[in-house]
Amino acid sequence: MSTPAVKLRPLEATDLGLLVTWRNDADNRGFFFSHAPLTHSGQSRWYESYLGKRDAILFVVCTAEGTPVGTVGLDNIDHKNQKAEFGRLLIGEPQFRQKGYGMIALRETLRYGFDELNLNRIYLQVFRDNSAAISLYKKVGFVDEGTLRSDHYSRGAWRDVLNMGLLRDEWEQTR
Numbered sequence: 332m333s334t335p336a337v338k339l340r341p342l343e344a345t346d347l348g349l350l351v352t353w354r355n356d357a358d359n360r361g362f363f364f365s366h367a368p369l370t371h372s373g374q375s376r377w378y379e380s381y382l383g384k385r386d387a388i389l390f391v392v393c394t395a396e397g398t399p400v401g402t403v404g405l406d407n408i409d410h411k412n413q414k415a416e417f418g419r420l421l422i423g424e425p426q427f428r429q430k431g432y433g434m435i436a437l438r439e440t441l442r443y444g445f446d447e448l449n450l451n452r453i454y455l456q457v458f459r460d461n462s463a464a465i466s467l468y469k470k471v472g473f474v475d476e477g478t479l480r481s482d483h484y485s486r487g488a489w490r491d492v493l494n495m496g497l498l499r500d501e502w503e504q505t506r
């Protein structure tokens with residue numbers, strides 16, 4: 332598989348409709364902790380509060396031609412402790428999955444966090460049954476930091492949540 336050219340750009344108001352479509356897809360919703368359907372008005376309110384935040388960044392993942400295909404971001408950016416939470420990774424357009432976009436979006440976000448925000452640690456939470464995402468995270472060096480057993484009730488079952496973390500030193504070794 333050749334590596335696709337991928338661009339990350341900050342979220343804009345005109346992206347909100349697409350985000351609602353992607354996140355409301357029945358399959359996609361099952362991968363996220365907050366799986367209630369999004370509304371356009373709710374998303375607009377969320378965007379207004381997001382614009383005022385200094386501890387979160389959401390990128391839109393685009394093809395080389397600028398077509399939006401997904402999202403990725405950092406939340407809870409904590410400059411004192413030089414850490415942030417990785418999240419919102421979604422390749423929302425199914426035809427763009429398994430083509431390398433997720434991997435590049437993840438790597439670019441890590442590069443932004445470690446190089447530009449000068450973070451020391453990036454951590455995340457993922458459903459333990461999300462084998463595609465866990466495989467992806469392990470490939471860039473995230474390590475298992477423990478399981479929260481039956482942490483969420485979703486898709487009609489109690490689901491375990493895995494904590495994963497990546498330190499700057501570990502990232503430097505694999506980049």
Ligand SMILES: CC(C)(COP(=O)(O)OP(=O)(O)OC[C@H]1O[C@@H](n2cnc3c(N)ncnc32)[C@H](O)[C@@H]1OP(=O)(O)O)[C@@H](O)C(=O)NCCC(=O)NCCS
Pocket residue numbers: 359362363420421422423427428429430431432433434435456457458461462463464466467470
């Ligand atoms: C997880 C996700 C972002 C991966 O994006 P992607 O663009 O399809 O992934 P890539 O093509 O870059 O693949 C990178 C690696 O991820 C893993 N992976 C991706 N899709 C996979 C699948 N269907 N099954 C198993 N592993 C998979 C593999 O390790 C793959 O490496 P490989 O190609 O050498 O086997 C995408 O499947 C997605 O949007 N899933 C739904 C949302 C989600 O689960 N987000 C994470 C929430 S924590």
